[in-house]
Amino acid sequence: MRHLLSTKDLTRDDAILILDTAAQMAATQDREVRKLPTLRGKTVVNLFFEDSTRTRISFEAAAKRLSADVINFSAKGSSVSKGESLKDTALTLQAMGADAVVVRHWASGAAYQLAHGGWLHGSVLNAGDGTHQHPTQSLLDAFTIRKHLVTDPTGNDLTGLTVAIVGDVLHSRVARSNVHLLHTLGAKVVLVAPATLVPVGVEPWPCDVVHTLDEAIETYDIDALMMLRVQRERMTGGGSAFFPSPAEYTRLFGLDGDRLRRLPDHAIVMHPGPMNRGLEISAEAADSPRSVIVEQVANGVAVRMAALYLLLAGEEGAQ
Amino acid sequence: MTGTIMGAADISRALTRIAHEIVERNDGAADVVLMGIPTRGLPIAHRLASRIADIEPGYDAEHACGALDITMYRDDLFKNPTRTIGTTSVPDAGIDDAVVVLVDDVFHTGRTIRAALDAIRDLGRPRAVQLAALVDRGHRELPIRADFVGKNIPTARSERVDVRLEEIDGEDAVILRKGE
Numbered sequence: 364m365r366h367l368l369s370t371k372d373l374t375r376d377d378a379i380l381i382l383d384t385a386a387q388m389a390a391t392q393d394r395e396v397r398k399l400p401t402l403r404g405k406t407v408v409n410l411f412f413e414d415s416t417r418t419r420i421s422f423e424a425a426a427k428r429l430s431a432d433v434i435n436f437s438a439k440g441s442s443v444s445k446g447e448s449l450k451d452t453a454l455t456l457q458a459m460g461a462d463a464v465v466v467r468h469w470a471s472g473a474a475y476q477l478a479h480g481g482w483l484h485g486s487v488l489n490a491g492d493g494t495h496q497h498p499t500q501s502l503l504d505a506f507t508i509r510k511h512l513v514t515d516p517t518g519n520d521l522t523g524l525t526v527a528i529v530g531d532v533l534h535s536r537v538a539r540s541n542v543h544l545l546h547t548l549g550a551k552v553v554l555v556a557p558a559t560l561v562p563v564g565v566e567p568w569p570c571d572v573v574h575t576l577d578e579a580i581e582t583y584d585i586d587a588l589m590m591l592r593v594q595r596e597r598m599t600g601g602g603s604a605f606f607p608s609p610a611e612y613t614r615l616f617g618l619d620g621d622r623l624r625r626l627p628d629h630a631i632v633m634h635p636g637p638m639n640r641g642l643e644i645s646a647e648a649a650d651s652p653r654s655v656i657v658e659q660v661a662n663g664v665a666v667r668m669a670a671l672y673l674l675l676a677g678e679e680g681a682q
Numbered sequence: 683m684t685g686t687i688m689g690a691a692d693i694s695r696a697l698t699r700i701a702h703e704i705v706e707r708n709d710g711a712a713d714v715v716l717m718g719i720p721t722r723g724l725p726i727a728h729r730l731a732s733r734i735a736d737i738e739p740g741y742d743a744e745h746a747c748g749a750l751d752i753t754m755y756r757d758d759l760f761k762n763p764t765r766t767i768g769t770t771s772v773p774d775a776g777i778d779d780a781v782v783v784l785v786d787d788v789f790h791t792g793r794t795i796r797a798a799l800d801a802i803r804d805l806g807r808p809r810a811v812q813l814a815a816l817v818d819r820g821h822r823e824l825p826i827r828a829d830f831v832g833k834n835i836p837t838a839r840s841e842r843v844d845v846r847l848e849e850i851d852g853e854d855a856v857i858l859r860k861g862e
Contacts, residue, residue, distance in 0.1 A: 380766070387751070387767040396804040401754040429754075672754075677764030 366478040366487045367670050369496040370544035375520060378548055381669050382506050383517055388672070389665035392428070402431040405675050408461040410452070411490075412438040412468040417636060417660065418490050418500070422465045425667035431675070434459070449473065453482035461485045463675055471495035486674040494534050500635055501540035503666040505548055507659050508587045511631050522549035527579050529555040529616055530591030530643055533562050533605070537635045538591060542570050555579045555616065559605040575615050580625050588626060589633040590618055590644050613642055620647040631655050687835055687843075690854035693816065696832030697726065700814055701733035703830050708781050711738045713809065715780045717750040719798055720768045722787035724749050725849040726816055730785060748772045750784065750805075755797035772805055782808040783830075787845040789815035792826035817856055819843050 364377065373381075391399060407426040409419050419435070426433045436456070438444065443452060449468075456464055463486045466474050471493030478487035491497040509516045512524055526545050532538045532554050545552050552570035554561065561572055573579045593612060606612050618632065632644075632654040640646050649656060688696070705711050711734045718727030731743035751768035759765070784798050795813060802811060814830035819837045833856070837843060840861030848854050 384767050387769065390770065391754075391804075394804060395806065399754045399804070400800065401759065672767070673764055676759045678760065678762055 368489045370540045384669035385666040388668040402429040405431045405462040407431045407463045409435045410466045421663045497536040501544045503663040520548040524550045524586040526587045527553040528589045532556045533560045618648045619645040688856035700830045717748045719786045723785045727785040752797040755800045777806040789818045792824035
């Protein structure tokens with residue numbers, strides 16, 4: 364692997380290698396000394412064109428735990444706001460000796476362009492591009508599911524498990540990444556969303572689509588329920604609204620205590636954060652013992668450590 | 683000289699002797715923790731532990747063994763293809779104030795042990811660290827020595843020493859091969 368751009372490019376073996384490596388990384392995080400010397404002397408640049416707190420600090424923590432140097436570059440208040448192009452930004456980072464660039468961009472495909480533009484020698488990690496992909500998020504979701512629901516996780520995939528992804532699939536790179544990765548790992552994926560929030564052209568995706576959460580709970584034996592954030596900014600009425608009212612959304616797609624109790628006893632509840640409590644998930648569901656939302660954050664650091672290790676360790680130019 | 687240097691009986695006798703030496707050196711085995719370096723250091727550590735338990739009946743062989751994966755501490759990570767990270771496990775009691783005996787199959791340049799010492803430092807603070815190896819083939823590149831050695835085998839740098847163990851390879855043998 365040279366770049367991590369999309370979960371679509373990952374084979375089953377690649378994905379399992381990342382998850383197994385993440386498990387070893389997670390084990391080191393229980394120690395008294397959590398810092399490893401592994402990537403000493405390597406430089407990781409966090410290049411963020413979009414606001415993000417948790418993904419950025421998660422990558423920053425991961426790189427620092429592996430002893431890499433971290434440079435944070437946020438587009439706000441930088442040369443980008445003065446009109447610099449992606450290419451010139453990349454050339455600047457190259458000149459500064461970036462071994463890996465973690466990029467978050469509002470445009471779908473920006474990470475691909477950065478990786479294949481010939482501007483950088485280093486590895487590119489996609490930390491979310493537009494409504495396209497967010498591979499490390501889906502890897503941490505798969506890691507969390509495997510840890511909780513697969514008896515002997517190491518070396519194994521998610522065969523036989525059913526994962527429902529609920530909410531704004533249309534705008535969600537998390538949903539897109541997860542559909543491909545979970546399918547590659549052998550899980551069955553069910554998308555649950557109002558028809559207005561299902562992308563056009565969803566038919567060839569390797570998943571089922573249903574239009575209310577109750578229908579999903581009745582039809583499928585759900586092992587993991589992944590709630591997506593409702594992007595409030597897109598909900599204000601008028602012609603641009605995707606559903607009539609927040610109350611209606613909550614009634615049809617919100618996870619409350621009642622729906623939680625109708626899930627199988629072993630089912631886990633996930634959310635990529637940040638949550639809108641009371642909208643897509645009730646406080647009762649979010650804080651229940653079956654919610655693994657906080658653990659997802661910790662697993663995110665381990666998965667990102669694994670991704671950085673696998674991309675940066677190893678012979679230069681070996682790929 | 684190439685071919686089989688040690689057979690199953692030789693390996694068994696060498697490990698029994700090392701077990702006795704470990705007990706003798708440490709005035710018993712009460713605080714001794716054996717940390718095997720994967721892959722083949724691990725079964726050797728377990729064999730040593732069960733032999734120590736034969737000598738010192740109170741010794742809990744089950745809970746005195748650990749595994750120490752040194753991949754992330756290597757000094758040649760950027761000179762080789764990416765390595766898979768193995769498992770590190772520490773006995774429940776931890777290694778603080780214990781006597782940690784690092785166990786490896788072949789003691790060669792000393793770089794593995796250098797990495798192991800760094801890894802140990804991140805896991806705790808043992809009272810002492812000692813090194814046991816089934817084979818010492820020489821060619822040290824660092825000022826590191828072994829405390830317990832099964833057999834010293836003079837080798838040329840180009841030669842290869844293969845340790846084969848029942849648990850992994852289905853037989854016990856140490857084989858010296860001509861290098862390419």
